[in-house]
Amino acid sequence: MKRILVLAVFFSIMKSMTVCPALWAGTTFVTIGTGGITGVYYPAGRAIAKMVSNKQQKYGIRATAEITPGSVYNINAIVSGDMAFGIVQSDRQFQALHGQAEWADKGPQKDLRAVFSLHSEVLTLVATVASGIITVCDLKGKRVNIGEPGSGQRQNAIDALMAVGIVPEKDLKAEGFKSSEAPGLLQEGRLDAFFYTVGHPSSALREATAGLAKVRFVPLTGPEIEDLVREKPFYAKCAFPAKMYPGVANEEENIETFGVRAALCSSVKVPEDAVYAVTKAVFDNIGEFRKLHPALGELDKKEMLEGLLAPLHPGAEKYFRQSGLLKQSGARK
Ligand code: GLU
Numbered sequence: 001m002k003r004i005l006v007l008a009v010f011f012s013i014m015k016s017m018t019v020c021p022a023l024w025a026g027t028t029f030v031t032i033g034t035g036g037i038t039g040v041y042y043p044a045g046r047a048i049a050k051m052v053s054n055k056q057q058k059y060g061i062r063a064t065a066e067i068t069p070g071s072v073y074n075i076n077a078i079v080s081g082d083m084a085f086g087i088v089q090s091d092r093q094f095q096a097l098h099g100q101a102e103w104a105d106k107g108p109q110k111d112l113r114a115v116f117s118l119h120s121e122v123l124t125l126v127a128t129v130a131s132g133i134i135t136v137c138d139l140k141g142k143r144v145n146i147g148e149p150g151s152g153q154r155q156n157a158i159d160a161l162m163a164v165g166i167v168p169e170k171d172l173k174a175e176g177f178k179s180s181e182a183p184g185l186l187q188e189g190r191l192d193a194f195f196y197t198v199g200h201p202s203s204a205l206r207e208a209t210a211g212l213a214k215v216r217f218v219p220l221t222g223p224e225i226e227d228l229v230r231e232k233p234f235y236a237k238c239a240f241p242a243k244m245y246p247g248v249a250n251e252e253e254n255i256e257t258f259g260v261r262a263a264l265c266s267s268v269k270v271p272e273d274a275v276y277a278v279t280k281a282v283f284d285n286i287g288e289f290r291k292l293h294p295a296l297g298e299l300d301k302k303e304m305l306e307g308l309l310a311p312l313h314p315g316a317e318k319y320f321r322q323s324g325l326l327k328q329s330g331a332r333k
Pocket of ligand 1: 035040069121152199
């Protein structure tokens with residue numbers, strides 16, 4: 001009994017370490033921080049973990065994906081050494097590196113590194129038809145989930161609101177629920193609307209749009225939003241097809257809004273070999289990776305080197321040079 005307990009404690013200590021010494025000779029354990037269970041980060045992180053662990057014999061790495069609040073939490077876990085990898089929005093990479101937004105007090109997070117880009121993410125605003133919300137300006141006085149602290153979307157929602165002159169703490173009932181809770185709360189009428197920065201299609205949005213309460217996507221457009229996108233180097237205008245969500249009340253074909261791009265990130269302190277192995281495991285099996293979630297279906301190897309706003313990790317760079325995706329010589333800016 002005592003032995004079992006000692007083993008259990010040992011296992012839980014090993015599990016909490018980022019790149020921990022081999023439990024099985026030569027095996028390194030790594031954790032990939034993702035997002036909410038109904039987002040895209042979690043299935044993407046699980047797919048990466050599966051591909052890496054399948055090659056355990058060759059590279060000696062076992063990876064697991066962990067549910068987290070999202071980008072901001074993942075960056076903090078990476079730079080503190082609690083996690084070796086995490087999926088992170090491009091805007092949040094930029095802000096962490098430059099000591100902005102949630103990092104304004106802590107300063108620049110210089111150890112953050114990018115590994116490769118993943119899918120595009122769209123700032124999505126969904127509201128009940130009963131709330132009467134048609135444009136972002138109608139959010140005044142409403143109960144709106146802007147995102148859990150630690151999530152990527154929280155600052156995106158604040159940016160969209162502030163752009164049209166709505167101060168979240170003053171002009172609406174801003175909530176910080178988990179992204180996986182928001183769809184249920186919307187359907188129950190306990191929220192009028194919620195923001196979510198996510199790849200499409202996402203199961204959270206399927207849940208939000210397929211219930212008894214009729215809901216609509218609210219486009220994020222207009223001159224103020226145009227100015228916001230022009231001002232911030234990390235935002236780009238984009239749209240997604242409403243028909244991805246059959247139950248939705250919108251009549252327009254495409255919902256126009258703005259977005260960012262997700263990327264796998266790591267720390268300069270994570271060994272080159274580990275990052276090389278993770279990069280190779282995914283790129284060598286890109287066809288299989290694409291099939292693991294519809295939001296990953298369009299991934300293109302070359303484009304996965306674009307949209308990275310943190311410096312490239314040397315382990316990823318080594319793989320990209322070897323495979324010819326980056327020119328053999330010359331430094332990458
Ligand atoms: N973009 C969200 C965030 O960083 C997560 C989206 C997802 O889990 O797919 O918080």
